[in-house]
Amino acid sequence: MYAERRDPELTMPPIQKALLAGLLTVLFGACSAAPPPPVATARHLVLVTIDTLRADRVGVYSGIDLTPRVDGIARAGAMAQHAMSHVPVTRSAHATLLSGRLPWELGVRDNLAPAEQPSSPLLAEILKGAGFRTEAFVSSIVLDRRGGFSRGFDQYDDNSPKTAGADLLETLQKPGPETLRAATAWLESQRGAERLCLWLHLYEPHDPFEPPEPYASRYKDRPYDGEVAYVDALVDDALERLGHKEQTLLAVTSDHGEGLGDHEETLHGFVVYQTTLAVPLILRGPGIGSGGKIAANVGLVDFLPTALDLLGVAAPQDFQHSGANLAAALRGGPGPTADSPQYAESLVPLLHFGWSDLRVLQRGSWKYVLAPRPELYDLASDPHEQRNLVDDQKERAAALRGTLARPARAGTSGRTVGRGADRPRRSARTAWRARLRERQPVHDLDPGRRSEGQDPRLPSIVGRNG
Numbered sequence: 001m002y003a004e005r006r007d008p009e010l011t012m013p014p015i016q017k018a019l020l021a022g023l024l025t026v027l028f029g030a031c032s033a034a035p036p037p038p039v040a041t042a043r044h045l046v047l048v049t050i051d052t053l054r055a056d057r058v059g060v061y062s063g064i065d066l067t068p069r070v071d072g073i074a075r076a077g078a079m080a081q082h083a084m085s086h087v088p089v090t091r092s093a094h095a096t097l098l099s100g101r102l103p104w105e106l107g108v109r110d111n112l113a114p115a116e117q118p119s120s121p122l123l124a125e126i127l128k129g130a131g132f133r134t135e136a137f138v139s140s141i142v143l144d145r146r147g148g149f150s151r152g153f154d155q156y157d158d159n160s161p162k163t164a165g166a167d168l169l170e171t172l173q174k175p176g177p178e179t180l181r182a183a184t185a186w187l188e189s190q191r192g193a194e195r196l197c198l199w200l201h202l203y204e205p206h207d208p209f210e211p212p213e214p215y216a217s218r219y220k221d222r223p224y225d226g227e228v229a230y231v232d233a234l235v236d237d238a239l240e241r242l243g244h245k246e247q248t249l250l251a252v253t254s255d256h257g258e259g260l261g262d263h264e265e266t267l268h269g270f271v272v273y274q275t276t277l278a279v280p281l282i283l284r285g286p287g288i289g290s291g292g293k294i295a296a297n298v299g300l301v302d303f304l305p306t307a308l309d310l311l312g313v314a315a316p317q318d319f320q321h322s323g324a325n326l327a328a329a330l331r332g333g334p335g336p337t338a339d340s341p342q343y344a345e346s347l348v349p350l351l352h353f354g355w356s357d358l359r360v361l362q363r364g365s366w367k368y369v370l371a372p373r374p375e376l377y378d379l380a381s382d383p384h385e386q387r388n389l390v391d392d393q394k395e396r397a398a399a400l401r402g403t404l405a406r407p408a409r410a411g412t413s414g415r416t417v418g419r420g421a422d423r424p425r426r427s428a429r430t431a432w433r434a435r436l437r438e439r440q441p442v443h444d445l446d447p448g449r450r451s452e453g454q455d456p457r458l459p460s461i462v463g464r465n466g
């Protein structure tokens with residue numbers, strides 16, 4: 001899965017390179033002055049986020065036969081083979097997706113974070129400014145307008161009736177068919193619109209795992225998989241009703257995965273293994289080559305600059321982001337290099353329990369976890385993260401840790417890491433208590449910082465996550 005990606009131009013011997021250049025001159029020399037052909041762009045955007053969808057539950061990522069519709073979208077379009085969420089909680093991950101900023105730049109690091117989104121415009125604000133009609137339909141109270149996501153949407157449908165048996169914030173949800181009904185009714189009312197932006201958020205794979213029939217019977221022993229199969233059918237339904245299929249950029253992704261008992265984590269939000277960080281990222285639309293695959297590590301932070309390019313929308317001057325534009329790669333051109341670093345974190349153990357935070361730096365196939373007990377995995381040979389190589393590969397671990405101590409991605413923002421570093425130092429425990437009480441944004445926990453709390457991966461602690 002993690003074969004080293006090499007740019008063919010970089011690996012070609014000089015003599016061959018010269019011959020190829022000469023051949024291209026002969027073939028295309030007469031046309032060299034002609035302007036390049038216009039790049040195909042999409043008129044509309046449909047962004048579908050399927051909450052809590054593990055990448056390895058999507059067929060094109062693992063071969064498992066659960067998601068024929070989403071697989072079909074990937075085959076008609078392109079997929080990022082190693083896409084990751086930067087934080088395994090709903091609100092923070094969506095904040096990154098819609099802003100192009102990393103969690104530590106936003107200060108949105110858990111589901112209770114205050115509605116402080118960046119001054120830089122969000123997805124819907126940019127598209128509205130470009131003449132789009134914008135509408136969002138979300139299925140969880142975690143994404144209601146108090147989170148600050150409604151900026152730029154003409155309407156933001158966040159009605160979340162209490163589901164039977166719901167007793168926690170995360171279990172308040174709207175059933176997918178209801179969200180879909182509202183979304184498709186809006187689409188049908190907008191048939192004459194020049195440009196449309198629809199964000200559809202489906203919550204089905206999130207716990208509780210209670211798929212309807214026939215999925216309940218078919219996946220009796222695997223109710224999570226039953227929810228995934230069910231939501232796959234919903235995605236298909238939404239697309240058929242769109243009516244502008246050929247002119248639409250369709251993006252299907254997720255905010256995080258699910259533990260499902262692996263690494264002693266049942267749900268998500270605490271630890272930072274691939275079970276909850278690896279997510280599908282699939283795009284289909286004008287200009288995107290069929291069956292394309294991006295092999296390098298990419299993240300949800302890359303979505304917004306990529307989508308703007310694929311829509312032919314110029315980024316406004318005040319748009320700042322920390323992502324990479326993947327549009328050229330999706331069109332069959334050059335993409336990010338294999339060793340582009342990606343950052344991820346989990347601060348819920350610190351902010352809610354006073355334990356240690358966890359930080360991740362992934363580069364190529366190597367993944368380093370900064371924690372009281374640091375970990376290093378080679379995902380190419382050990383995709384399930386069973387062999388911690390931190391003691392065998394000390395130099396590599398030190399190098400990755402050093403990268404983590406600096407900003408994980410060079411942003412275009414003037415905001416610096418550790419914005420609050422000049423404040424009086426408080427102990428981590430005092431700090432997290434204060435933040436929990438005040439619900440302050442937590443910008444000042446930069447990628448390299450680690451609290452001195454207990455390791456949240458101790459079995460006695462991991463069993464308590466939710």
Ligand SMILES: [Zn+2]
Pocket residue numbers: 051052089090091255256
């Ligand atoms: Zn979520």
